[in-house]
Amino acid sequence: MAGRGRPRTFDRDTALEQAMEVFWTKGYESTSISDLTTAMNMKPPSLYAAFGDKEALFEEVIRRYNSQYGARLWGDLERFEHPKDATRHVLMTTAHLYTQDDTPHGCMVVLAAPQADSNHANVNRALRDLRRLTVGNLKNLYARAQHDGLIPPAANIDNMANYYTTVQYGMSIQARDGATRDELIAVADAAMATWPSLISTT
């Protein structure tokens, strides 16, 4: 299992975790290779040998981010019988995750590079595609529920998914601006109060 040449002096997962924290706090563009090598405790050649260039490292970071935090949000929604409970779980978990003390506040996918066009279009596009997955998750959830009769046929499930996604996106900005966990929970509660009117004809 151990390779042939000189072994690494750092743990790859730990280094990725350290890189994630920097990207999450400063965003993609404001994070320099120097910031990264400092946080990851290695010199540039080691970083490039292990992760490719800055963009490849970032892509690996967001893959890791998604499997770590996305899973907390979307991983076990099928255990909820009703889509309303699943949606509440998503929003409440969001309020919790976005205000954790041991990570930067807000969602990295929303905050790291929201520019329409920058000098790093690949990164902007990758993050946008990840965000669209979020809406897709909700639409799938609601489509299944509608098929199962838990949401009336007349309900506009696209609007529902767009609405809850919008609230979740907004919570990222709020969290970054210093909103407390309780404040985000209150926002989530308010959003959930809309449910009855959403599932009636729109």
Place this chain on the structure above:
Amino acid sequence: MAGRGRPRTFDRDTALEQAMEVFWTKGYESTSISDLTTAMNMKPPSLYAAFGDKEALFEEVIRRYNSQYGARLWGDLERFEHPKDATRHVLMTTAHLYTQDDTPHGCMVVLAAPQADSNHANVNRALRDLRRLTVGNLKNLYARAQHDGLIPPAANIDNMANYYTTVQYGMSIQARDGATRDELIAVADAAMATWPSLISTT
């Protein structure tokens, strides 16, 4: 009125408008002086003489942005008798403004530099303070309405303001990701449907 020396060859307001479009599209950091001088059709020394450095130019741009677009949102809310109508006006105007074809989509104050900490902390802070003004506007609106008896004393107006602000923030991300005007209007409608439950005890 005309000064003493050689007159400017550009219109200051036009140049600011051109700078705004670049900052709005690419964000603060990704916008280079070179991007700006190209868009503003001038050489660096002219830019620096007329506007100071990049940060001062950006600050002037967001002041202009705020007086142009902020006014459309918050300028004449007193013409609405009921705070619910004022809130609907804000969200509907937001849906309209964020999807205009002759400007970048979404709000520059939300999208230009949402990093928690970057190499331009002044800019991050200035934008965050502007965003907090938004919540403040809503809180003032609701406080007056509560005093006038249009919102029950038991209602939690801080939660209300946080909630509608969150929806508006989220609409910026949605607009940037390609949401249509109709989709944002549907989101605004959904958010307004929450009103009755918000003004009952929370």
Place this chain on the structure above:
DNA sequence: CGATTTATTTATCGATCACTACATAATTCA
């Protein structure tokens, strides 16, 4: 007119950017 003032153009500045050539160190394989 000449003196003064301000703006524009040209041609940069030092700093930092992402990234790498090169020599050396540490491991495995034969």
Place this chain on the structure above:
DNA sequence: TGAATTATGTAGTGATCGATAAATAAATCG
């Protein structure tokens, strides 16, 4: 052990960053 392989540290690369010095151009003032 020596050859091969991989990682690390030193010391840079050219490009671009934000910002500017110096010369020139265009206006007003006396």
